[in-house]
Amino acid sequence: xxxxxxxxxxxxxxxxxxxxxxxAASAQSILVDMKGPGAGNPFWAAxxxxxxxxxxxLGIDTVVLAPPTESDVAAQITQIEDQLARGIKGLAxxxxxxxxxxxxxxxxxxxxxxxxxxxxxxxxxxxxxxGTDNVAGAALAAKFICEQLPSGSEVAILTGIVTQSTxxxxxxxxxxxLSGCGLKIVAEQSxxxxxxxxxxxxxxxxxxxxxxxxxxxSNDNMALGAVEALKSANMLDKVMVVGFDANPDAADSxxxxxxxxxxxxxxxxxxxxxxxxxxxxxxGEKLPPVIDTGTVLVTKDNAADYK
Amino acid sequence: MTVSTDRSRTGNRTEAEAPGxxxxxxxxxxxxxxLLVILVMGLVLYALQPDVFFSxxxxxxxxxxxxxxxxxxxxxxxxILTAGIDLSVGSVLALGMMSLAVAxxxxxxxxxxxLLGPAVGLATGFxxxxxxxxxxxxxxxxxxxxMLFMARGLANLISGGVPYTGLPDAVRFLGSAxxxxxxxxxxxxxxxxxxxxxxxxxxxxxxFLEHSVLGRRIYAIGGNPQAARVSGINVDRVLIFVYSLxxxxxxxxxxxxxxxxxxxxxxxxxxxxxxxxxxxxxGGASFFGGRGTVxxxxxxxxxxxxxxxTLNLNNVSVFWQQILIGLIIVVAVFLDVVRRGIGTRx
Numbered sequence: 001x002x003x004x005x006x007x008x009x010x011x012x013x014x015x016x017x018x019x020x021x022x023x024a025a026s027a028q029s030i031l032v033d034m035k036g037p038g039a040g041n042p043f044w045a046a047x048x049x050x051x052x053x054x055x056x057x058l059g060i061d062t063v064v065l066a067p068p069t070e071s072d073v074a075a076q077i078t079q080i081e082d083q084l085a086r087g088i089k090g091l092a093x094x095x096x097x098x099x100x101x102x103x104x105x106x107x108x109x110x111x112x113x114x115x116x117x118x119x120x121x122x123x124x125x126x127x128x129x130x131g132t133d134n135v136a137g138a139a140l141a142a143k144f145i146c147e148q149l150p151s152g153s154e155v156a157i158l159t160g161i162v163t164q165s166t167x168x169x170x171x172x173x174x175x176x177x178l179s180g181c182g183l184k185i186v187a188e189q190s191x192x193x194x195x196x197x198x199x200x201x202x203x204x205x206x207x208x209x210x211x212x213x214x215x216x217x218s219n220d221n222m223a224l225g226a227v228e229a230l231k232s233a234n235m236l237d238k239v240m241v242v243g244f245d246a247n248p249d250a251a252d253s254x255x256x257x258x259x260x261x262x263x264x265x266x267x268x269x270x271x272x273x274x275x276x277x278x279x280x281x282x283x284g285e286k287l288p289p290v291i292d293t294g295t296v297l298v299t300k301d302n303a304a305d306y307k
Numbered sequence: 308m309t310v311s312t313d314r315s316r317t318g319n320r321t322e323a324e325a326p327g328x329x330x331x332x333x334x335x336x337x338x339x340x341x342l343l344v345i346l347v348m349g350l351v352l353y354a355l356q357p358d359v360f361f362s363x364x365x366x367x368x369x370x371x372x373x374x375x376x377x378x379x380x381x382x383x384x385x386x387i388l389t390a391g392i393d394l395s396v397g398s399v400l401a402l403g404m405m406s407l408a409v410a411x412x413x414x415x416x417x418x419x420x421x422l423l424g425p426a427v428g429l430a431t432g433f434x435x436x437x438x439x440x441x442x443x444x445x446x447x448x449x450x451x452x453x454m455l456f457m458a459r460g461l462a463n464l465i466s467g468g469v470p471y472t473g474l475p476d477a478v479r480f481l482g483s484a485x486x487x488x489x490x491x492x493x494x495x496x497x498x499x500x501x502x503x504x505x506x507x508x509x510x511x512x513x514x515f516l517e518h519s520v521l522g523r524r525i526y527a528i529g530g531n532p533q534a535a536r537v538s539g540i541n542v543d544r545v546l547i548f549v550y551s552l553x554x555x556x557x558x559x560x561x562x563x564x565x566x567x568x569x570x571x572x573x574x575x576x577x578x579x580x581x582x583x584x585x586x587x588x589x590g591g592a593s594f595f596g597g598r599g600t601v602x603x604x605x606x607x608x609x610x611x612x613x614x615x616x617t618l619n620l621n622n623v624s625v626f627w628q629q630i631l632i633g634l635i636i637v638v639a640v641f642l643d644v645v646r647r648g649i650g651t652r653x
Contacts, residue, residue, distance in 0.1 A: 029622075037625070037626070063622045065619070065624075067625060068625045068626065068628075068629065071574035071577050072577070072578075073568070073572060073575065074575075075615075075625060077372075077568070078372045078619065079619045081371065081372065082368060082616055082620050083619060083620070084364075085364045085620070086356070086359045086365075086620050087359070097470060097568075097570070097572045097574065099471075099568070099570040100470065100568035100569075100570050100572045100575075102568075102569060102570075103483060103567065103568060123472065
């Protein structure tokens, strides 16, 4: 019976060995640790693709890992600790929780491993953040509105939650862009990122300002809520709606001629610029505190790519 | 705590006259077989990553990473010994962690902050125990499932669902401090305090379960609650004690996790109860109660830590980790079935 037990044990081990042997140990590599796996999430799949392609182009071994879910903070910490023990020459991290990941990022820095944050800014001081510049993205949307409307037209802004950095940045970018080109902002109110709240806020805005010509919503959910409000007031043909995120619902709405535009982030660039920036750090170059991965205006012309 | 000399836990396997070598090896394999498994795993992993696996840093990493599960699993083990289950430990971990983080942010003195996590855990565990026994819940599954939701909700309620960062060093000590042992060949030799905590806690539990009257009663209740009751054991009281202790360990795990991450964050401990149960089962404890050892639980925790460690070192997708752990749970229990069959057939 001992042989039987032993053979069973060995069977288990040989299975795990086969799994591992398939991924032979490699030389020092750059680790990209994302919030969630690329499988099933187009955003992270794009980050992964961008990182792997850039790694290939520069001839750097690139490893992409992620915890099984975006809430599994402990798994992400563990992955980084293990990879640090193995020895990595760079870490591009999208922290599942900026604060909880701070100690292990400190550990990496103490080891002399270059670190950058991608997608989500961490809480460690002096670490470059590579991600969407939300001010610039909102300004892009504002520019689009400016181009369509005569100076002096009345416009409104639906903000997200402005105590959050993303909400504030998008509101700031839109405000300065719209007023900068001579449009008149008659209302700036929060829809708290929520579709239903965006709808009610928009109802109030058009009641008080029946002459408005455009609304910028800080995310697509609120923009779609605004579309509903305008539809019931029979005003959709007179007011243009521009959102942010370019999610599939918004792309459909743009193609249907309801929303006018949205702003897309560029996750592929987050992966690629992450790798590139780490190589710069390794060579001793300095990085700016924030690197914009760029935003793309999505209109009828290119909305089909975002469905 | 009275010390008992009763050591007849494996009494159903009293040696018959002139047993074969295999049979005589059985009790030894039963007790220490898991160490053999770990040893073999260690050798395989060493072969895969010779430069890294046995490095001081990697080995201490494994203990740093398993410290939280160690605390949850030993509490869970006690509950499973009584043929019960505690589904709430992951949420209780979060509740303990958020309580102490919020208290710290409110400016409470660090000794209170430090004790708050385990105290909150103890309180929720006590509620679990009272609910199971005095409210006569049909199964511990139900009471602790309820607590899983309540504790998670409470953790979010007191914190507003946002993370709290920055704890005093004294509070972080158990979860994150390192003792510098010096240098060897240019590498720093740091001993994580979490490793010492794990060893001390497991020694305490071992002495308690093997050598105290209450510890023997916990085994007895799991083995046969009716017999235990008839022989004069106050089963309800022992159960309340067991669930309280499990809650205490979950709160303590929350303290360790808070130290490790220097924060309290809302998603802490999601699914941790299942990892704790997995470690206990891989360690050979019976789901029907009354059987299992502290050493086995420790082995179960380490095996899970080894799997995660080696997959991370070899850049394997974390999905494989889930598959392998599932596979090992099934194989470990199957081995147990085979072994017990042979033990009784002889």
